[in-house]
Each structure stands twice: as structure tokens, then as C-alpha cells.
Amino acid sequence: MQMKTAKKVFETALAEGRTYILENEAKDIMKAYGIPIPAYDTATTAEDAASKAKKIGFPVVLKVLSKDILHKSDAGGVKINLKDEGEVKTAFQEIMDNAVKYGKDKGTKVDLSRGVLISDFADTGTEVIIGVTRDPQFGHALMFGLGGIFVEVLKDVTFRLIPMSEFDAREMVSEIKAAKILDGVRGQPPRDVDALVNVILSVSRMVKENPEIVELDCNPTFIYEKGKGALVIDARILIEETKKTQSPSR
Amino acid sequence: MDTFVAAVENVPFVWVMILSGVDTTGIDHFFNAKSVAVYGASATPNSVGQAIIQNFIKPQYTGKIYAVNPKYSSVLGVPCFPTLQEIPHPVDLVVVAVPARITPRVFEDIGAKGTKAAIVISGGFSETGPAGAEIEDEIVAIARRHGIRIIGPNCVGVIDSQTHVDTFFLPEYRCGRPKPSNVANISLVSQSGAFAAAISDWTSELGIGISKIISLGNKCDVDDDDLLCYLGEDPSTQVICFYIEGYDKDKGRTFFETAKTTVLRKPVLVVKSGRGKRARAAASSHTGALAGLDQIADAAYRQSGVIRADNFEHMFDMAKALAMQPPARGDRVLMVTNGGGLGVMTTDALEAMGLAVPSPSPELEEKLKSRLPSYCSWHNPIDVVGDTDAGRYDAVLDEAIKSSEYDIFVVGMLLQTPSLGMDVTNVISNYQRQSGKPFVVVSMGGAFTTKAGEIMELMGTPTYATGEKAAVAASALAEYGRIRYGGEFNRSQ
Secondary structure, three states: OHHHHHHHHHHHHHHOOOOEEOHHHHHHHHHHOOOOOOOEEEEOOHHHHHHHHHHHOOOEEEEEOOOOOOOOHHHOOEEEEEOOHHHHHHHHHHHHHHHHHHHHHHOOOOOOOOOEEEEEOOOOOEEEEEEEEEEOOOEEEEEEEEOOHHHHOOOOEEEEEOOOOHHHHHHHHHHOOOOHHHHOOOOOOOEOHHHHHHHHHHHHHHHHHOOOEEEEEEEEEEEOEOOOOEEEOOEEEEEOOOOOOOOOOO | OOHHHHHHHOOOHHHHHHHHOOOOOOOHHHHHOOEEEEEOOOOOOOOHHHHHHHHHOOOOOOOEEEEEOOOOOEEOOEEEEOOHHHOOOOOOEEEEOOOHHHHHHHHHHHHHHOOOEEEEOOOOOHHHOHHHHHHHHHHHHHHHHHOOEEEOOOOOEEEEOOOOOEOOOOOOOOOOOOOOOOOOOEEEEEOOHHHHHHHHHHHHHHOOOEEEEEEOOOOOOOOHHHHHHHHHHOOOOOEEEEEEOOOOOOHHHHHHHHHHHHOOOOOEEEEEOOOOHHHHHHHHHHHOOOOOOHHHHHHHHHHHOOEEOOOHHHHHHHHHHHHHOOOOOEOEEEEEEOOHHHHHHHHHHHHHOOOEOOOOOHHHHHHHHHHOOOOOEOOOOEEOOOOOOHHHHHHHHHHHHHHOOOOEEEEEOOOOOOOOOOHHHHHHHHHHHHHOOOEEEEOOOOHHHHHHHHHHHHOOOOEEOOHHHHHHHHHHHHHHHHHHHHHHOEOOO
């Protein structure tokens, strides 16, 4: 069931000549693997977007969904903290206009048939990054670190090969230099490390079962206080070029 | 229990071998060859073909040696034949030292003779480009057809210190040969031939027991995984060391899988170069290995239970301790010393390695106080001071072991003071053997100290010249304990 969801998404992508998985597709796969994600939906018209946003509950985020746009922010394709139906409709139109302009600047026609992703605008938590890369020598490895300056400036990240045991995941979480932040510092309550460990293990299992994934980023992932879970806010997946990787029996 | 250990233990060993493509068939011939032929034996002094013959005519090698070269009827008194097939006796191992272009013919000859192992010393194969790679593929194909295992090409081959099979083409006056130890032995696999030779030379002086050194070169057949498996089962190897510059595609993964089972039998240590960008590029052009992220290699070693050393010095400091001592059950170290400075320096190094150096409990402290002069220091490090004899070491070790408060014992032994007799070596080794706990001795000094260290090691306790080296050794004993005992390893911090 989980693998089926993934395989169908990958087939569609490759048929369209994409190795890049759209955000809603990536989230469909992750959801199937039990990875916590803010409520989301897709819409192709401003009206539809507004009514689906209402169902999800305000505030929401709108992001463009197009096979021709890899970096959504660069194309003016992200609008956050939209508080009512009116704001959603306006944002929808702006995103579409920006996308067309982005295409014109690049000299290509941008496919907008998929419309936008509407997502619950999640509360900010402690920001972490979970990433996957495929190493030429060792195969799939998972990276974990705290987000923001911790990863960008201090390079405070740690790796494990996939598949991972719970022991590996817990060791990873406790061995980054800034691990104390997850225990709660300066009067903050401790973070929900169990939820974080579950996200890591689910990502590990997802990649183990879908080896055509060459790169994956859950960035940012928010960790809330103990008992309140974690959410993967943005997800990016790259798969390898069309080439039957593994026999289906494996 | 540690989950990865549990997961691995449920998989039968043969299955791991089959799944990871490991094949140890015939590897024994390389080390236990009773008859060896050198293809390309030469009468020219200082040539490769002569140096190898010289190794096998030494009295230590008790097997038979033959030379193969149509130009001669004998080389250094060894009978020389135009082809292998003309040798009237069976041949276990062929050492190939002929130009690459004629090796396919040589392999047909090896196949016809029925020999199952060949070491190809010559270069000029895949390391030189597509033309060389073609020849390499050709000899591999011939070897597969005849069931011949190959080490190399482009390597210095193997040294076995017990059987004296020795294909290193380096004269002994330039490159010393290691000796086996009666206590425990290390085997080393090196991707680099020059490093294998340097290690042979270096360890011949270090007094570390070495069983085998293997230089793998291009790894056209026998590779790291095969040797990891073979050495894991080899009764004369207690610790396995690797020097690695990089792996071929996905070969890091298979090494990881093989190592997971091997580390449960014996310690595996790795020095992997190429941490930095430039070094990685150099390694890549040296061996054709793929460049990957070093942190991923680091994670793979950690996850599989392979201990990564920063450099060769650390690797051999660790290997010596792991070969002679049992793994630690926890990370609590007791340091006892007759020199305060040595105690402080060593403790600094122990803490830097992440080991715990806890104070004795009040009960233990009382017992120590009752058995030591009042001017001794009974915190950890315990200083039995400069006028000590072996008796105070006896008292401290007796009480500390009985207390079960410590997992590793680091004993500082400064022999410049005449009051400390050589009987201290007996005290230390007796407590080590009775307790079954790991001991490391640190003894700084000159000629007398060095001799005492050798005696200490003959009795089975590894001895180091500095506190830093002893701390590296102690940390390896703790690290291997963590690997072996998993969740049962007592981590105090």
C-alpha cells in the first residue's frame, strides 16, 4: 500500500520526464509512511483554493505546484499566513501571475495545470533537518541536524546508513553538538524526541523500500514540546533517471 | 541488548556471505602455500623477479620454490622452467612478475597447471587506463574459468609471518619483516603497497605481533570483503586492521555488511584517508576509488562496529591493546601511578577520549586508606608516590578490583625510582589475568623502561611510552566493549 503509493508517483513523474517529485506527491508518499505532515490539499482555481483552505482552517500557506518550477520561492510561488478566503483568492491569482512571468523570463511556458498546494500554516517549533543522500560507495545515508545556523554555519550534522535501528536514531539525536537544545534549555520544556525518532525511522523505512530515491529533504521539520509531536513542513524528493533499478521481487 | 547486534546475530553467517557476494574460497592458498612458483624470476640483481626468489630461499620458508622464465635454467640456485606446466610437482601459488601484456598467456599456463592462487605484482593494468583495464578483464575471465583466485594486480602481495610466504619484493636490509607474537597477532590489509611495506618495516621494530600483511592493489578479484571474512575466521589473527583510501561503487556498503558480523568475533580497525577535499581527490586518482562524503564513511564504520583510527600510530596503539586484552564492560577507568605528573597527564588524555575517571566510593576510599601510607593520594588517579614498592600497587589493585567500581585499569609505572622493583610487572599481570579486566600500562623512560615494557608485554599486558598513547588504547578497549556488549555496556556518562 505504502510502496504502491510511492511507485505510482514515481511512474507519473518519470513519464512526464521529471526526476523531481512535486510537493503534494512527496507528502502523499510520506503520509502513507506515517510521517506527520500539516493538513494539505490541492486546488486548480482560486474558488476551489479558498473553500479547501476553509476546510483545513486558517491561517494557511499556498505554494505553486508545477513540473517546471523546482525552487518555488524564486518564482514567487509561496504565500504564507493567509487568514481568510479573500486572502487565499488574491494569493492564488498572484502565484499564477508570478509563475507566468517566471516562465516568460526563462523563455519557457510553465505548466500550471496542477494549481497550488494549500497547507495548514503550522506553528513554529524547534527547527530540524532530516535529509537523505545516496553515496556512491555506501549507498543511502540519512543526515540529521538542527536547522538554521546549526546546519548552515556550524555544520552540526550527523549521518547513519539506511536502514537504521531505533538505537541508531536515538544515538544520532543525542550526538549532535547542540543536542542539549532538544532537552529544553533556558526554561523551555523538553522537545518531543520520541516523535522525532519516529520521523527518522519512517524516512529510513521509506527510502529502504524505495531505493530509486536519490535525494530527500524534510526541511524544515518542526519539533514541538514533549507530547505534542513533530511536523514535516516542506518535503523535497529527487529520484533517479528512468532505469529499472531493482527487480520488483526485491 | 543493542538492536543491531541482535539483528545480526539472527542471520546465519553463510547467508551474510552469500548475500554480500563474499567469497573466501581458496584464499588459504595465499598464506599456506607449500610450493610457490615465481613467474618472471630473474638473475638480474635488484630486480623484482630476483627479490621475490630471495625471500623464498631463506631457511624460514620450508616449502618448495620454483622459478619460471625461458631465459634461465636456474635463478640463484633455484631450478627455473620455461613454463609452469613443465614443473614436475604441484604448485600452490604463482607469483606473477612479468609485463602486463603477457599475463593472459601466463594465466592460461596457470590454469593448465591447475594452480588455484596467483598474486600479480606487475602494474600496467586498470590503474593505467582502458587498455590496461582490458588486459585485467582478460586475466580475470581466464581465472574464473579455471577457478584461480587473484590478489592484485599492481600490489606487493602478502607476508605471512608464520608460514614465511613473503612476496614483498623489497630486500630485508631495507624493509624489515614483522614477527609473530606468542601472545596475540594483528593482520593488516592495505590498499597501498608502499604503505604495506612501510608497515612491515615499522612493525618489525615495534615489537607488535603481526600475523599477515596483505597489499590488495587493484582488487580485480580478492577484495576487502573477502579478506575481512577470511581474517575473521583465521585463528592466528586476533585483530584486523585496514588501510583504505576509498571503495569502488557500492563496495563501501558491502564492507559495512560484512564488518557487522566480523566485529562480533574480533575487533576491526580502519584508517581511511581522504577526510579533506584535496586528499580525497588524491586518493581518487591514486586508486580510482570514488569520492564520497567522509562523514558517511565515518557513520558507516560506527554503525557497523568498525573502530576508525585517525592515523597509523593510533591504529597500532589500539590494535596492540585489543589483541592482548579483553574488551571493557564499561567506561570507568582507574588510574594508579607512582608519579603525580604522569597521573594528571594521563587522566587529561583519558577524559579527552570520553572515558570516565570517577573517584572511589567512600567505602573503597576507607579500604585504600587503611592499606596505604597517609601521604598517598586516594582519589582517582591514585598516587602511590615515588617511594613505592610493588606492594602498594598490589594493595590498590586488590581493593579496586574487589570493589567492582572500575572497568579498565591504567597503571602508571615509572621505573626511574630504585624502590620499585621489577616484581611490579608480576603484580600487574597477575591481577589482569585473575580479574579478566582490561589493563593498560604506561611507562615513560629510556632503555631500562623499554626493556621492562617488553617484559610486561611478554606477560600479556600492553605497555605504552606516553599517557596519551595509553589513553588511546584504553578508549579502544571501551569502544570495542560497546560494540561487543551493546546495551549491556555500562556507560557512565
